[in-house]
Amino acid sequence: MDRTGDGRIGKTPDIGDRNGPGARRRRLIPLGAAYLIALGLGFYLSHSLPPWLEAEFSMGGRMIVTVVVAYVILAAIPFVPGAEIGFGLLMAFGASAAPLVYFCMVGALLIAYAVGRLVQPGLLARLFLSLGLRRAAGLVARGSGMDPKERAAFFTENAPTRAAPFLIRYRYVALAVALNFPGNALVGGGGGLAMVAGMSRLFSPLAFVATVVLAVSPVPLAIWLLGW
Template identity: 40%
Template sequence: MTKKRQFLRLALIAGFYLCLIAGGRWLGMTIEEQLQLSNLAQADMPYLGTLAAVLAAYIVLTAIPFVPGTEIGVALLMVFGAPVAVVVYLSTITALTLSFTLGRLTPERKLAGWLKRRGLVRAAALIEAFARLGPEGRDRYLTQNAPRWLKPWLVNHRMITFIALINLPGNTLLGGGGGIALVTGLSKLMSFPQFFLSVAVAVAPVPIAVVLAGWIGG
């Protein structure tokens, strides 16, 4: 009976996880279609109010875990090009910083209790253990308990790890940019300056490529 309950619990978690991915994908695509970015580009630039509304939707979507809001940002860059590159870049940083801040402000003990009530005992125990530790204690915990191959990336090179995860193809499976930033905030393994520097580097490649393409193309 116990094994059956464990199997059902795992099946429910897996089903919920798949629903998050599918739902986030659907929401992102639906809103992107509703915005009809290609129509906005019929003029050289959209009205300022319309562009502001699109960017506000982009920030909210990108901040939500499992929602591929970055696709709207890429669509904006592809449609309008270099003139909006800096604005999209700053909007992406704003969205991910919002998720990170929410994670940092989430009460750890309440989150652990919520997870425990839903049968996620190991996740709850990990959060409770982290809640009792300071920054140095968290590093020691990871050094002692993380898989050997992960230790350098979680302890010594966590900024590089974050940058790589943000740019990893298919990172929606890990929660997307918003989910990764949220978990990073929850872990409290990165300070605000470290996170801000990491996210500024992580989201820069595409806007820089668009600006260079526009400059080279004349």
């Protein structure tokens, strides 16, 4: 027990409070370790798999199907630099592989987005709560029954940072830029960004598809048209 300035007896802060700053930091340690492991695994795959994909692709026939399936699955996984793997295939095979790489990347992002949509807001809120992120958990729970426009307005009004309202308002442009930004694997890569977009439920399916179709097109289209 502790006495306040006016002589009243107040409650002494519980040093071992499971919701205190120290407890939250301890919860973030496993999350940080998981992030570093995922990031390292993603970069390892981006360096070790392109030679195998190129070898399989060059064999033609059924091997091309194997490459397509493997590439789509890998590019949909968060923290795997799918764009870099695609660039490796484009450098190896040039314009002939551009349409295939383009449609594979689009398909991978749509799969990741669909997986994100399957994550229920209640589960996401519990995850935030387990990490001590009470405000984020409350925002997710309160916005779960809203449509994308209502949710965007709600998150904008309750944004924790000054940049968040701008990013939410221009979220489709921000997503397109992020998908083409070098080193985006540090924030989850294309698969991670698409999955978060699905979980946020701020992106309507049709608008997301249109954004991805346009955002992924510049490099493959240029290579295909110019025959690089």
